[in-house]
Amino acid sequence: MKQFTDLYWRLDGTTSTNEKVAALRDYFAAAPHDDAAVALGVLSGGRHGRAVSLTLLRQWAADAAGLPAWLLEESYAHVGDLAETIALVLPPPAEEAGDSESSLAACMQSTVQALRQAADDDAKRAIVEAVWRRLAARERIVWHKLLTGGCRVGVSKTLVARALAEVAGLEPAVMAHRLMGRPIETAAQFATLLCPDETEADSQRPYPFFLASPLDADAPSLGDVAEWQAEWKWDGMRAQLVRRGDEAALWSRGEELMNEAFPEIVTAAAAFPAGTVLDGELLAVRDRRLLPFASLSRRASRRRVTKQVLAEIPCVFVAYDLLEAEGEDLRSEPLAHRRALLERMVPHPFDKAIDTGASVSGPPADGHDSGQRFFLSPCITADSWDTLAAARATSRQRGVEGLMLKRKASPYAVGRTRGDWWKWKIEPLEIDAVLLYAQAGHGRRAGLHTDYTLGVWQGDRLVPVAKAYSGLSDAEIVEVDRIVRATTLEKHGPVRVVQPTLVFQLSFEGVSRSTRHKSGVAVRFPRIARWRRDKEPQDAGHLADIERMIEMASSAGATA
């Protein structure tokens, strides 16, 4: 436990990537394998349920610290992190740490697992209080994170893979590949992970995804347009199809297996020869029209998909890269070469399969689902950046988010390696909206009100339309926080209802009608572009403005 606590605080105390990797490497090289396996699960955000309810934990902590419940709540509102609040209010440890706190694996077993299996609340309380008496505040915080299943320390899988690769003496990409898909839970599994030889050649593990970076410069600064491949940036879900042996696996970017959510894709994948891996985008398409992103997320969130949902929201896989063919890893080949092979493997261009335009409504028309599941993401041919800019300008009416620019000579790298893949998105949609509710943030912005619910006018009322988080500078957040505190009308737990005084420019990337929202509209990816200090609440936008955006999006599409 001490080793892991030291790792936690070492990671927490630095923003440098190299230092994080060094901390992880030192830990994994020194920790016993059973501890390392547990730590790996914890660091990769392995989700396991809470071992004890937060309500009980708060009550017991207040009792142990001799404080009224309201003061613990006020402290929590100030700190913004419950695990930390409880750890800090408790009196300093009265006993020495024992065996059950010595190793991470033992601690998980004798406290966290024991809590899950405890007969009743009294038994749980006895376990918790015993640990509290033996751990110092810095260890308690980490222990609470383990208990509540949320131990995020800002290390990506890529960093963990880099550190483990150093420990094992392997290429980072090999380690990243090994880490995907399969949980590492035991000492033996961890040992296999570090094994210098590839052991499971026929696995369905995906390759680490290569991620594009937002293009913040002018496109012409990328040089000769002929060196670049341009594609539409589809508004779907990134996915990797792995077809090896007798099976196929569909992986999300979050490395979740999606075979159950998209059975029709997996079935159709059987047509590819074994040893094929495609990178692409899942999209929902019906009657030759793209369905809104919300439909696709409905599909993705299902464990089992009914026949009815399959018919209502048919999905396709639009392929844009070929990572493996005939069992051969092609990632180090130039994109142009991979693309040529891909076009042979997946010959049907997606733009021929859809009509750009309005989103669909009404029941599915029979027979329009061709049954074709795999399409090729078409390239946009252009002899100048101006031509591409003109194509990009048609993005909204096509229902895409802009363009992807990929260097033709580039290999398929790991993670977000800048320079070869760029997303050149269109400007977001915007409206001025009024702050209605504010909620205290957690983590980095602990204690400050950073989560804002914003509203626009409907007649003489303000209706909430979006919950937005980022976009303001640290100094502005502090200032908004002061105003929020000074203009609070009501408090509901961590949420404050404020007097409408602040106006923000809200940007979003899509908007559609919604029956699930009171306002009747749903905005996608809302964020605060800036604080409109020059505006009063009465200057804010109206719901009708948003409705007009929805109509414009549909009619622009229909005429395109």
Add this chain to the structure above:
Amino acid sequence: MPDLLELTPAGLYCPRGDFYIDPWRRVGRAIITHAHADHARAGSDRYLCAAPGKLVLRTRIGSSAPIDTLPYGESLSINGVEVSLHPAGHVLGSAQVRVSHGGQTWVVTGDYKLEADPTCAAFEPVRCDVFVTESTFGLPVYRWPDPASVAAEINAWWRANRDAGRSSVIFAYALGKAQRVAALLDPSIGPIVAHGAVMKMVEHYRASGVRLPPIDRVPPRARRVGDGRAMVLAPPSAAGSRWLRVFGETSEAMASGWMMLRGVRRRRGFDRGFVVSDHADFPGLMQAIAATGARRVLATHGFADSLARLLRERGLDAAALATKFTGETVGDSGDDDDDESTSVDEGAA
């Protein structure tokens, strides 16, 4: 019997003695608990402070207004009201003001802490009927670590930076905090240098007999200072400024009680945060309040409402007092009221 002290638009006032304690407007006679900007404002006709605090107060108020001093523990009669000053343990010359008349005794703490601090006289509990206490860190999450362990942490960090050829920069308020941090340093690790604002106060501390390790001023127009081995003491307002360039590669830390919280450490974006505060932590507040024997407690600064509510639940007559003392605030960006760079003219507003 009317209250001996009352809150007026100019600050805490004693009608019987016709004087103010830490007024935020220009008044006739001001008794000053300590020279931080939220307590000591320029423009009053006449000042009274504890004897060791005279030099720093003079720097703060600038003017030539007369400053009377009183040794700790000695009393003085002002219009028949007995006034004495007692160590508050906050910064050099900081005092609790004891005011007594007609069988009623009040103590106004200003800012205070209970931890040992070699750079100022230790806090001394004073019995009273009404205790006006600060509550900057009046939430139970604030419990200071032992100063020796913080010193060990700071010196280990300095040593590691030195070995990597990096200068160590600690941002700390020019008056009080910087000197306290200096006293925690192990000068055998490397040279200690300070920003001019810190240096001025260091000189006052030395002139008042406080022993500090050798500290050099950063010479103006220097090209390169410290050779990657130095410890640099700078006010928070110097963070991110060009002034830091002469130190080459640096690792930067903030010394403050707020560094107790992970979220604050991350938000402030420094490489390290050291928990060093010149205010009382929550157990310290509780201990100080109990030691006065006061039945009535008035809380100022920070978490006054919470502290007052807790004390009421525990059977005391307690309330929050709406003063303009700001103390250290969690959200500020470095230009604190406790920092020297802040304007002292606010009192006129």
